[in-house]
Amino acid sequence: MSAAVSLRDVHKRFGEVEVLKGVSFDVAPGEVVAVIGRSGSGKSTALRCVNRLETIQSGEIEVHGRRVDDPALDLRALRRDVGMVFQSYNLFPHLTVAENITLAPRRVRKTPQSEARHIAVEALARVGLSDKIDAYPEQLSGGQQQRVAIARSLAMQPKVMLFDEVTSALDPHLTGEVLKVMEALARGGMTMLVVTHEMAFARRVADRVIFMHTGKVWETGAGEMLAHPQTPELREFLANGL
Amino acid sequence: MRYKFDFGALVEHWPEFLSGALTTLQMTAFAVVFGLVIGILCAIGRRSASPFLQWLCGFYVETIRNTPYLIQIFFIFFGLSSIGIKLPIFVAAVLTLVINVGAYTAEIVRAGMDTIHPGQIEAAQALGLSQPQIYWDVILRPALERVYPALTSQFVLMMLASSITSQISAEELTAVANNIQSFTFRAFETYIVVAFLYLLLAVILKLAFYGFGQIIFPRRRRLGTAL
Ligand SMILES: Nc1ncnc2c1ncn2[C@@H]1O[C@H](COP(=O)(O)OP(=O)(O)OP(=O)(O)O)[C@@H](O)[C@H]1O
Ligand SMILES: [Mg+2]
Numbered sequence A: 001m002s003a004a005v006s007l008r009d010v011h012k013r014f015g016e017v018e019v020l021k022g023v024s025f026d027v028a029p030g031e032v033v034a035v036i037g038r039s040g041s042g043k044s045t046a047l048r049c050v051n052r053l054e055t056i057q058s059g060e061i062e063v064h065g066r067r068v069d070d071p072a073l074d075l076r077a078l079r080r081d082v083g084m085v086f087q088s089y090n091l092f093p094h095l096t097v098a099e100n101i102t103l104a105p106r107r108v109r110k111t112p113q114s115e116a117r118h119i120a121v122e123a124l125a126r127v128g129l130s131d132k133i134d135a136y137p138e139q140l141s142g143g144q145q146q147r148v149a150i151a152r153s154l155a156m157q158p159k160v161m162l163f164d165e166v167t168s169a170l171d172p173h174l175t176g177e178v179l180k181v182m183e184a185l186a187r188g189g190m191t192m193l194v195v196t197h198e199m200a201f202a203r204r205v206a207d208r209v210i211f212m213h214t215g216k217v218w219e220t221g222a223g224e225m226l227a228h229p230q231t232p233e234l235r236e237f238l239a240n241g242l
Numbered sequence B: 001m002r003y004k005f006d007f008g009a010l011v012e013h014w015p016e017f018l019s020g021a022l023t024t025l026q027m028t029a030f031a032v033v034f035g036l037v038i039g040i041l042c043a044i045g046r047r048s049a050s051p052f053l054q055w056l057c058g059f060y061v062e063t064i065r066n067t068p069y070l071i072q073i074f075f076i077f078f079g080l081s082s083i084g085i086k087l088p089i090f091v092a093a094v095l096t097l098v099i100n101v102g103a104y105t106a107e108i109v110r111a112g113m114d115t116i117h118p119g120q121i122e123a124a125q126a127l128g129l130s131q132p133q134i135y136w137d138v139i140l141r142p143a144l145e146r147v148y149p150a151l152t153s154q155f156v157l158m159m160l161a162s163s164i165t166s167q168i169s170a171e172e173l174t175a176v177a178n179n180i181q182s183f184t185f186r187a188f189e190t191y192i193v194v195a196f197l198y199l200l201l202a203v204i205l206k207l208a209f210y211g212f213g214q215i216i217f218p219r220r221r222r223l224g225t226a227l
Helices: A043-050 A075-081 A097-108 A113-126 A142-154 A172-187 A199-205 A232-240 B014-047 B051-065 B069-082 B089-114 B118-126 B131-168 B173-184 B187-216 B218-223
Strands: A005-014 A017-027 A032-037 A058-063 A082-085 A160-164 A191-195 A208-213 A216-221
Touching: A005 A043, A017 A043, A017 A058, A017 A216, A032 A043, A032 A199, A043 A058, A043 A160, A043 A191, A075 A082, A082 A142, A082 B118, A097 A113, A097 A142, A097 B131, A113 A142, A113 A172, A142 A172, A172 A191, A172 A199, A208 A232, A216 A232, B014 B051, B014 B089, B014 B131, B014 B173, B014 B187, B051 B089, B069 B089, B069 B131, B089 B131, B118 B131, B131 B173, B131 B187, B131 B218, B173 B187, B187 B218
Parallel strands: A032 A191, A032 A208, A082 A160, A160 A191
Antiparallel strands: A005 A017, A005 A058, A208 A216
């Protein structure tokens, strides 16, 4: 079976600084892969290369058979297939929750207004926020905003979801509600690539964990890998936290 | 010596005052619409990747904002006629207004666009929106909502400044007043009436902008707060 996402020897430089130094890994369809690692190790960059928010210098990236590094790539088709949720939610402040969710379906998929409302209702049900459909982002808590951001991504019916430290900006008592939504998504069979500092989540929910260090995949394995680190770098990372 | 006010002599001139005020309003309406279009295009140009576009828009904005409006009027009016282009005076006057207010609008709109966090644009890109869609839905709409008060007060200022187009005999309110006082020799009264009419126009404009803002910015209407 071919991979949902695959990276082959990916190199990425910002100016002189090489941030990804030959990164390779696969994500199978329906698999949940957690990416962990120290700040600056290249986790976000690797994620952002997958939906081409960043372009790479060499190597190959494929998403469901589509070559992401191909200059002739149909970017919008790629981004229809790949959803992304950010640390800072990035909801559109001038639009209601429903409008946030339906903007992309209406503009990109040309979904008619009448159907769009239905999409918003369904997406919000999945994140447990049906009662907030007509609220504005500023009227929501951080956790609620992040769940709306997840719903906004889901509304495009992506095949793969990217999560970049989506709970890092939240108060500890709000992270749980977001992680619960993500866990439900994972159980529902969504293919997920999740950069996270939540070790408990990585262990419990992820099928596989990737530890990145200095721009390379340093160690990879199932969730138990976190209980039995093989490399001194992972051991140190787990001991010292972030 | 005591001055004796006599507004009576002006009463019969009310149709002229009215027509002058309407002309001022018409000029303002045209200038707002076209000035806004130019301002938005120019603000986008200054953010574009093309150095030439950046330079062109920057040159226009800075030149207009750093020269007197009266000189711009003469430059455009006499400049055009000396190269053989004869425009109706109303059109020429509106043209000078558009060119003038377009530059101020560009700066205001650009400031609004600069408040849009790059994360907003990335989120829109990740959702698959195209560049024009991002400009419209994610950059321009919230930017305009944010700078709407600054924008509308600029437009009111422009309506007041349109008084200067009387210098090229545009038949707007100030030109009408100049005429009337030269017939009636009631300069003081005439300008009191005209000042009052400008004040009235400014209030009408502000109310209209407020109402329009309530319609096009539903968030503002519902929450009553600035974005
Ligand atoms: N746009 C950019 N321009 C220049 N350097 C960048 C850019 N984005 C990231 N970097 C650099 O690339 C390196 C990796 O950054 P990245 O954001 O991928 O790390 P990360 O693992 O996600 O870290 P964190 O846990 O802090 O989010 C860092 O040294 C960072 O300074
Ligand atoms: Mg990061």
